[in-house]
Amino acid sequence: MNYETVIGIEIHCELKTATKMFSPAPVTFAKRPNSCVNEIDLAHPGTLPSLNKNAVKQAIKACAVLNLEIDPLIRFDRKNYYYPDLAKGYQITQQFHPIGKNGHVSIPTSNGEKIVRINRLHMEEDTAKQFHYNTETWIDYNRAGTPLVEIVSEPDMRNAEEAVAYVEKLRSILYYLGVSDVKMEEGSLRCDINISLRPVGSEAYGVKTEIKNLNSLNNIKVAIEAEIKRQSELLDKGDAVEQATRRYDDVAKTTILMRKKEGSVDYKYFPEPNIPPIRLRKEWVDEIIATLPELPEARKERYLSIGLSEYDATVLTQNKDLSDFYDEILKHTDQTKIAANWCISELPAVLDTQHLASAKNKLTPKNLADMINGIKAGAISSKQAKDVLPHLIQGENFEDVVNRLGLKQVSDTGELLRVIVETLDEQAQSVVDFHNGKDRALGFLVGQVMKKTKGQANPALTSTLITEELMKRKP
Amino acid sequence: MMNFAHYTNQKNPTQAVNQAVEAAKKANAKLNAVVTLVDPGEQLSQLEKYAGGKMFGIPIVLKDNVNTRGILTTAGSRILGNYVPQYDATIAEKLREAGAVVIAKSSLDEFGMGGSNLSAATGPVYNPYDLTRMSGGSSGGSAVLVASGVVPFAIGSDTGDSVRKPASYNGIVGYKPTYGRISRYGIIPYASSLDHVAFFTRNVTDAAIALEVLSGRDDRDMTSLQLPVEDYASALNPSLKGKRIGILTNVLKAITNPDIQAHFATLVANLKEQGATIVDIEMNQDLLSAILPTYYIIANAEATANHSNLDGLRFGVQKEGKEVDEVMSASRTAGFGKQIRKRFVIGSYALFVENQDKLFRKAQKVRRLIVEDLKNALSGIDGLIAPASAGVAPKLTDTSMDQLSSTYLIAENYMVMGNFSGYPSVTLPLGYCDGLPVGVNLTCKLYDEQTTLNLALAIEQATGLADQIKEVA
Known part of the structure; x- marks a missing residue:
C-alpha cells in the first residue's frame, strides 16, 4: 500500500547562558565531573530556585523568530518522577503555561518553501548525566539545571528531507540568535522524532513511535527512513505498529525498541510554589525583540546586495562563524568578492573554519583585509598571498610578513x-x-x-x- | 526580666551564652527538646565582629530544619540523621551578623509535619508546665526552650500554626510574619506555599527587634518580598485609641472550655477600656470547617514533591541496594516515619491526574475562598482575635479529641488561615487554666507587621503576661 508519513519533532535545546536555569552555578561542557554544581543543583534540603533572567531572555528571542505568541506571565510547574539523574525528584518546567505558543517556521523543501507549525516552546532544566559501568552507576551533575527550551512542532512534516530541513533551519536560527551552541554531538541540541504512517488520503493519524537520541542530521535522515521502512513492512503484513520509544542503531541500521508506552506515566504536574508568576515588562520584551541579531536569511540577502553570487552568499551564511569573520573583514576593505573567495576557498584549506575562535588561529580580520587590499593594489600577487597566509595565522602582521619575506611585487x-x-x-x-x-x-x-x-x-x-x-x- | 535587654545588659556575652548552654543541658534532661547542642566557642571567638548587632551576645536556638553549615541538621527525620549542610540558611547568616549565638538545634515533628512533636526522630518534647503533656508542634523544641527560660529567642517554622499553637501551649509569644517577609532559603521545607519562618520570644518588644533582624529581600528566595525592613521596635505603639478589633465568633462558639472563655472575656473588656472598638466578626462556617481538609491536601501534595530529593544518593542516610532504584527505595522506606509516609500517599493521591480536579485544584480553590473571606473579615478592622486553641496542651497519650467536631475543626485549626493567606499572625499568652498556659491569637492585614506588633503589645499590656518563664527543676 502507499503510505503517507507524518512526522512531528520535539527539540530540546540547551540555552547559552553563563549560569544555570535556577542556580548561580556555571554552565560548561566537559569539565571535570561534578565540578560545576552547587547545593541547588544537588537538591540539598532547603534550597530554592532562582530564575535565570538571561535564560528567559534567550527563550524570548527564540519565541520571537519562531513567530510564537509570548505569554507575558511566566509560570513554572513541577513534573514529578523519581530518577537518579533528577536530583530534586521533580523537574521544573512549564507544563500549563509555556512561554511561547502557536508559532511557525518556513523550511526549504524540493517543492519550495513549506510552513511548519510550532505548537509550543517552553523553558525547563536539564537533568544530570548517568554513566553505567558493569555493576556501578556514576552520576555527573554538571549538566543538572542547565537551561533548556523544548520546541514542539505540529506533525507537519511528511518525509525525512523535511524533517532534516526543519532541524537544520531551527539549528541555524538558534545559532544565529546566540541562543544555543546547537551542537548535536555534544547534546546541546537533541531531537525526538515522532513518526507514524497512514494510508495516502487518510485523515486519521496512525500509531506513532518516538525515536530518541539522534545526534546528527544524517542520523535523523537514516533513522526516519529506516523507521518508515519498518512501519510500512509491519502495516503491509497487516500487523500493528506499537506505540513505543525507540532508538536508531547505527550497526543494525534500524530502530530498536527502548520502552513500550503502556499507559502514559502520571507526572502529577502542579504549579511550582517556589516561583511566583512573573509579569514580563512589555518594554523589556520589546527591547529584546528590537535588538535581535541578524538572521541567516537577512544576512544572505545582504550578501547578494553587495554583489556576491548566490553560491557564495549561501556558503558563507551556512557557517555563521566564518560569515561573522567575513563581515569583520569588510570593515577594513571594500573588496567584497575577493574577501568572499578567500573565506570560502582559501581559509578552509588551512583553517578549521568551524572553530575560527580557537587559540591556534591568530588570524585577524584586519590582517586578512590588509592582504586583500595588497592583492588588489598589486602590492603582492595572489600566489604570494597564499604563502603569506600561514604567517598571518601565526599572528604576524601583513606588512611585517611581506617585508620579512621580501615579497614586494615589482610593479615598477x-x-x-x-x-x-x-x-x-x-x-x-x-x-x-x-x-x-x-x-x-x-x-x-x-x-x-x-x-x-x-x-x-x-x-x-x-x-x-x-x-x-x-x-x-x-x- | 529575661528578655533581650537582660542579656545585652550583661557586659559579658560569653558568660550569658555559657549559662544558657548549661541551662539547656539541665532543662533538656527533662524536656528532650534538643537534637544537637552547639558548642558556641567558635561563634564567641568571632563575636566582636558583630558588636552593635541588634541581638549581640544573645543565646538562641534554631529549629533543626534550619540549615547550619557544618552542624548536623536533621529536620527531625532519620533520613537526615547524618546530614551536615554545606551552607547556611539566610536567617542563620542574618542572626549571626546581628550577634546572636546559636547554642542548640531543637526538636520538631518530622519535617515539621505535625502539631504534637510526637513524630520527632528524637522522641516527644515535654511541656515545661506539666511534663506529662505535649509541647505542641511542630516547633516544640524551640517553644519549650524559650518557655523554660533557657534562651529568650528561638526560630521555629509555621506551615499550619506550628509556631502559634505551641506558643499557646507554652505561655510565650509566637510570631509569624507576612509570607515572604523572612527568607526561606535554607529552611528544610514542609510545604512551600504555606511554610513561614516564624519565631518565639517572651515579649512583643523582643519580637519586634527579632523581626528587624530577620526581615528583608533575599534574592535566593523568589517568594521573598521586595519591601524594605522597617524599624518595628522603635515604632512600637500600644495605643488602642481609634483601633477596631474584631472577635472571631466562630471560634469562640466552638470553644467549650469556660476558663478560656473567661480569660478571653476579661481581655476583651480590658481592650475596650483602653479605647478599642470591639466588633464581632463571623466568618463563613463552612469555609472554616473546610480549612483542615484543604490544608491536608495542599500541604501534603507540596510535601510529597518537596521531599522527593531525599533518596539517600547525594546526602542523608543511604541504605544498600543492588540497583540505584533499590538504594533510593530502601533509603526512603527506612528513613521516613509512618506519619510521613501516610502524608506522602495522601499528597500523591491528590495529585494523580484523575484526582487533581476533585482534590488538589479544588483545595486550591477553597483556599482562595477562605483567604477572600478572611480579607473581607479584616477589611473594616485593624486585627482579628480569638483564643489560640480550644484547650491547654494535651496529655502525651491523649487521642480523645473528636476530629469531626467544630471544637477540633475550627477552634483547633483556624489559625491555618494565616498560612493560606500569608497574613501576619501572632499568638500571645492569654492566661492560665489550672496553671497551664493558653494563648490568644491576633491576625492582621497583609504586610502590616507594625499594626500586628502594636496590637500585640496592647494585648500584652492588657494581660500583663510578658516574660513568662517556667523553669524545670
Missing part, C-alpha cells in the same frame, strides 16, 4: 622593462617562436622574468609589457 614599469629587455635579448629563439604563432612562448618568457625577479614581478603587468616589447621586435 621601468624596473620590469629592464629585466624584460634583458630576457628577450637572451631568449631570441622564443621571440622568433612567438612571431611564428607559438603562444606558449609568451608564457615561457613571463616565467623567465619571474625567475629573474624571484617571483616578485607583477604577472599581469609583466605579461602586458612583454607583449608590447615583442611587438616592437616584430621581424
Whole structure:
C-alpha cells in the first residue's frame, strides 16, 4: 500500500547562558565531573530556585523568530518522577503555561518553501548525566539545571528531507540568535522524532513511535527512513505498529525498541510554589525583540546586495562563524568578492573554519583585509598571498610578513622593462617562436622574468609589457 | 526580666551564652527538646565582629530544619540523621551578623509535619508546665526552650500554626510574619506555599527587634518580598485609641472550655477600656470547617514533591541496594516515619491526574475562598482575635479529641488561615487554666507587621503576661 508519513519533532535545546536555569552555578561542557554544581543543583534540603533572567531572555528571542505568541506571565510547574539523574525528584518546567505558543517556521523543501507549525516552546532544566559501568552507576551533575527550551512542532512534516530541513533551519536560527551552541554531538541540541504512517488520503493519524537520541542530521535522515521502512513492512503484513520509544542503531541500521508506552506515566504536574508568576515588562520584551541579531536569511540577502553570487552568499551564511569573520573583514576593505573567495576557498584549506575562535588561529580580520587590499593594489600577487597566509595565522602582521619575506611585487614599469629587455635579448629563439604563432612562448618568457625577479614581478603587468616589447621586435 | 535587654545588659556575652548552654543541658534532661547542642566557642571567638548587632551576645536556638553549615541538621527525620549542610540558611547568616549565638538545634515533628512533636526522630518534647503533656508542634523544641527560660529567642517554622499553637501551649509569644517577609532559603521545607519562618520570644518588644533582624529581600528566595525592613521596635505603639478589633465568633462558639472563655472575656473588656472598638466578626462556617481538609491536601501534595530529593544518593542516610532504584527505595522506606509516609500517599493521591480536579485544584480553590473571606473579615478592622486553641496542651497519650467536631475543626485549626493567606499572625499568652498556659491569637492585614506588633503589645499590656518563664527543676 502507499503510505503517507507524518512526522512531528520535539527539540530540546540547551540555552547559552553563563549560569544555570535556577542556580548561580556555571554552565560548561566537559569539565571535570561534578565540578560545576552547587547545593541547588544537588537538591540539598532547603534550597530554592532562582530564575535565570538571561535564560528567559534567550527563550524570548527564540519565541520571537519562531513567530510564537509570548505569554507575558511566566509560570513554572513541577513534573514529578523519581530518577537518579533528577536530583530534586521533580523537574521544573512549564507544563500549563509555556512561554511561547502557536508559532511557525518556513523550511526549504524540493517543492519550495513549506510552513511548519510550532505548537509550543517552553523553558525547563536539564537533568544530570548517568554513566553505567558493569555493576556501578556514576552520576555527573554538571549538566543538572542547565537551561533548556523544548520546541514542539505540529506533525507537519511528511518525509525525512523535511524533517532534516526543519532541524537544520531551527539549528541555524538558534545559532544565529546566540541562543544555543546547537551542537548535536555534544547534546546541546537533541531531537525526538515522532513518526507514524497512514494510508495516502487518510485523515486519521496512525500509531506513532518516538525515536530518541539522534545526534546528527544524517542520523535523523537514516533513522526516519529506516523507521518508515519498518512501519510500512509491519502495516503491509497487516500487523500493528506499537506505540513505543525507540532508538536508531547505527550497526543494525534500524530502530530498536527502548520502552513500550503502556499507559502514559502520571507526572502529577502542579504549579511550582517556589516561583511566583512573573509579569514580563512589555518594554523589556520589546527591547529584546528590537535588538535581535541578524538572521541567516537577512544576512544572505545582504550578501547578494553587495554583489556576491548566490553560491557564495549561501556558503558563507551556512557557517555563521566564518560569515561573522567575513563581515569583520569588510570593515577594513571594500573588496567584497575577493574577501568572499578567500573565506570560502582559501581559509578552509588551512583553517578549521568551524572553530575560527580557537587559540591556534591568530588570524585577524584586519590582517586578512590588509592582504586583500595588497592583492588588489598589486602590492603582492595572489600566489604570494597564499604563502603569506600561514604567517598571518601565526599572528604576524601583513606588512611585517611581506617585508620579512621580501615579497614586494615589482610593479615598477621601468624596473620590469629592464629585466624584460634583458630576457628577450637572451631568449631570441622564443621571440622568433612567438612571431611564428607559438603562444606558449609568451608564457615561457613571463616565467623567465619571474625567475629573474624571484617571483616578485607583477604577472599581469609583466605579461602586458612583454607583449608590447615583442611587438616592437616584430621581424 | 529575661528578655533581650537582660542579656545585652550583661557586659559579658560569653558568660550569658555559657549559662544558657548549661541551662539547656539541665532543662533538656527533662524536656528532650534538643537534637544537637552547639558548642558556641567558635561563634564567641568571632563575636566582636558583630558588636552593635541588634541581638549581640544573645543565646538562641534554631529549629533543626534550619540549615547550619557544618552542624548536623536533621529536620527531625532519620533520613537526615547524618546530614551536615554545606551552607547556611539566610536567617542563620542574618542572626549571626546581628550577634546572636546559636547554642542548640531543637526538636520538631518530622519535617515539621505535625502539631504534637510526637513524630520527632528524637522522641516527644515535654511541656515545661506539666511534663506529662505535649509541647505542641511542630516547633516544640524551640517553644519549650524559650518557655523554660533557657534562651529568650528561638526560630521555629509555621506551615499550619506550628509556631502559634505551641506558643499557646507554652505561655510565650509566637510570631509569624507576612509570607515572604523572612527568607526561606535554607529552611528544610514542609510545604512551600504555606511554610513561614516564624519565631518565639517572651515579649512583643523582643519580637519586634527579632523581626528587624530577620526581615528583608533575599534574592535566593523568589517568594521573598521586595519591601524594605522597617524599624518595628522603635515604632512600637500600644495605643488602642481609634483601633477596631474584631472577635472571631466562630471560634469562640466552638470553644467549650469556660476558663478560656473567661480569660478571653476579661481581655476583651480590658481592650475596650483602653479605647478599642470591639466588633464581632463571623466568618463563613463552612469555609472554616473546610480549612483542615484543604490544608491536608495542599500541604501534603507540596510535601510529597518537596521531599522527593531525599533518596539517600547525594546526602542523608543511604541504605544498600543492588540497583540505584533499590538504594533510593530502601533509603526512603527506612528513613521516613509512618506519619510521613501516610502524608506522602495522601499528597500523591491528590495529585494523580484523575484526582487533581476533585482534590488538589479544588483545595486550591477553597483556599482562595477562605483567604477572600478572611480579607473581607479584616477589611473594616485593624486585627482579628480569638483564643489560640480550644484547650491547654494535651496529655502525651491523649487521642480523645473528636476530629469531626467544630471544637477540633475550627477552634483547633483556624489559625491555618494565616498560612493560606500569608497574613501576619501572632499568638500571645492569654492566661492560665489550672496553671497551664493558653494563648490568644491576633491576625492582621497583609504586610502590616507594625499594626500586628502594636496590637500585640496592647494585648500584652492588657494581660500583663510578658516574660513568662517556667523553669524545670
